[in-house]
Amino acid sequence: MTDPHLHTLLSLTAADALGAATEFKTPEAIRARYGETFTEYQPGSVFGFAPGEGTDDSQMTVATLLGYARGGGLEGVRLALHAWLDAGPPDVGSLTRSALHFDSLDGGARAWTASGFESAGNGGLMRVAAVWVAGLTTGALARESAAVTALTHADPRCVHASVFLTAFLEALDTGAAYRDAAEAALRVMDGLDALATLRDAELLGLDTREAHAAFKERDRAARAGVRARVRSGLEGHVTSQSGFVLDTLEASVAHARGTDWLACVEPVVLRGDDSDTVACVVGAIVGARGLSLPDHLLPPLRLGHTWPGWERHWACVTHFPAVVAGARHRPPA
Numbered sequence: 001m002t003d004p005h006l007h008t009l010l011s012l013t014a015a016d017a018l019g020a021a022t023e024f025k026t027p028e029a030i031r032a033r034y035g036e037t038f039t040e041y042q043p044g045s046v047f048g049f050a051p052g053e054g055t056d057d058s059q060m061t062v063a064t065l066l067g068y069a070r071g072g073g074l075e076g077v078r079l080a081l082h083a084w085l086d087a088g089p090p091d092v093g094s095l096t097r098s099a100l101h102f103d104s105l106d107g108g109a110r111a112w113t114a115s116g117f118e119s120a121g122n123g124g125l126m127r128v129a130a131v132w133v134a135g136l137t138t139g140a141l142a143r144e145s146a147a148v149t150a151l152t153h154a155d156p157r158c159v160h161a162s163v164f165l166t167a168f169l170e171a172l173d174t175g176a177a178y179r180d181a182a183e184a185a186l187r188v189m190d191g192l193d194a195l196a197t198l199r200d201a202e203l204l205g206l207d208t209r210e211a212h213a214a215f216k217e218r219d220r221a222a223r224a225g226v227r228a229r230v231r232s233g234l235e236g237h238v239t240s241q242s243g244f245v246l247d248t249l250e251a252s253v254a255h256a257r258g259t260d261w262l263a264c265v266e267p268v269v270l271r272g273d274d275s276d277t278v279a280c281v282v283g284a285i286v287g288a289r290g291l292s293l294p295d296h297l298l299p300p301l302r303l304g305h306t307w308p309g310w311e312r313h314w315a316c317v318t319h320f321p322a323v324v325a326g327a328r329h330r331p332p333a
Contacts, residue, residue, distance in 0.1 A: 004173050005133045006324045008287030009065075012129055013058040013316055014297045015265045015283025017041055019276035020049045022269050030272050038269045039262060041300055047091040052300035054316070056091045057126040057280040059084060062303060062323055064130035064148065069326030074144075074201060078105060078151055093123040093243075099152040105202050108154040109211035117214045120157045122248040124149030126277045128162040129284035132169045134327040141166050142192045147201040153245070154203065156194065156215050156222035161249045164189045164226055165281065169288040178257055178289075182230055190223060229253075241273035251278050256285035261293055 021042040022030045034042055041051035049055055054062075060081060067080030078100075085092060085100050098111035112119060131145045142163050149162040167188035171181035195215055198204045204212045229246045232239075233253025240247040251268070255278070258264035264286045268279040301316040 003321075003324065004288065004290065005135065005328070006321055007290070007293075008129065008169065008284055009061070009133050009320055009324060010298065010301070010316060011261070011287030011291075011293055012061065012280050012283035013054045013303065013320075014293055014301055015268075015286075016054045016058045016276050016280035017049075017052055017301060018265060018297070019269045019279035020045045020047075020053065020055050021051070022272045022275045023047075023055070024274075025272040027270060027272055030270055036270075038266055039294070041297070049090070050302070052297075052302050054301070054303045055276045055280075056089055056093070057277050058303060059089060060096075060123075060127040061130045061133075061280075062320075064127055065134060065323050065327040068130075068134050069323070069329075074105060074147055074151070077148060078107075081151065093121055093152075095119045095121050096123045096152045105151065106205055106208050106211075108150045108152045109198075109204050109208035111152070112154040112214075113208065113211045117155070117211070117218075119153075120155040120245050121153065121243050122158075122245045122274065122277050122281075124151075124153035124158045125161050125165060125245055125248055126280050128166055129169060129281075130327070132166045132288075133324060136166075137170060141170060142188050143197045143201075146192065146194050146197045147203060150198050150201075150203045154198070154211055154215065155245075156219045157225055158245045159194050159198070160189050160222050160226045161245050163192055163194065164230060165249070165252075165284070169284060172285065172288040173290075179234055182234055182253065186227055186230060189226060195219060238271075241268070241271050241275060241278045243274045243277065248274065248278055248281060252281040252285060256282045256289070258286075261286055261291045264291070 021044040063080045063084040064077050067077035099107040102110050128145050136144050145162045145166040146159045149159050164185045167185035171184045229250035233250040236254050238251045238254050241251050255268050256264050304314040
């Protein structure tokens with residue numbers, strides 16, 4: 001049987017790569033160029049990603065796993081994300097770049113403060129599946145998901161969305177029904193003291209007191225927002241495929257209810273906007289569901305055409321088993 005964690009990593013990367021060509025395009029422009037179906041990797045990425053190449057979403061997911069494999073815990077993940085940024089990837093979210101500019105664990109809180117506590121993008125949600133892929137479970141999974149997200153995205157909406165997502169992946173992997181898994185994951189989110197988690201992990205401290213206060217003030221509303229969007233997604237509603245974290249979460253829950261892999265991912269790709277990120281999150285969910293990837297999408301799947309040192313030969317089916325194994329057998333921090 002295929003390792004579900006490896007399967008999920010391949011699934012999210014393939015979905016991300018499929019969505020790369022339609023990112024920031026309108027549905028009308030997509031259909032005019034590609035037609036009514038989208039089942040193959042295509043050229044046309046605004047950032048120059050080649051057909052079959054994962055974008056920053058799956059690059060950062062893998063960078064997180066490489067950070068775990070090299071040891072050092074959360075600091076190891078931060079350093080791995082720095083190494084990814086230093087390699088000059090063509091697409092980097094503004095809050096991610098701002099947070100990684102700081103040489104400290106609290107860079108996410110500092111960047112959120114600098115944004116006036118307004119930035120709540122999907123840059124943490126897009127890569128947090130790595131925490132589940134790395135083999136963390138139950139309480140440790142929730143705490144680590146919160147911390148890994150807050151390295152770059154410290155807004156409580158981002159943190160709680162990520163805690164929900166990894167708990168959702170865990171519940172789906174056990175075979176729970178889709179709606180039951182979502183409700184179980186919401187209970188995990190509600191049961192976590194996220195503020196204490198971030199404080200204990202040194203992601204909030206004396207130098208980020210404003211962020212600490214803002215998180216505390218907005219925590220309850222953020223949880224309510226996640227609950228509302230998840231339940232809306234369960235009913236099939238999609239507000240938008242924008243880069244706002246709650247839009248991405250709702251759309252992902254809605255799309256990933258489909259009966260097979262392409263039925264979940266293809267509508268995301270055809271809708272455009274932030275299609276690569278929504279597709280990546282959908283790919284993680286359907287991977288945890290155990291839905292089979294179309295065979296033709298695996299051989300061309302690459303990571304790092306535009307990531308110096310990995311080059312075009314970095315085939316995901318060849319390298320991902322070692323990436324997953326390394327993260328699961330990570331040295332202690």
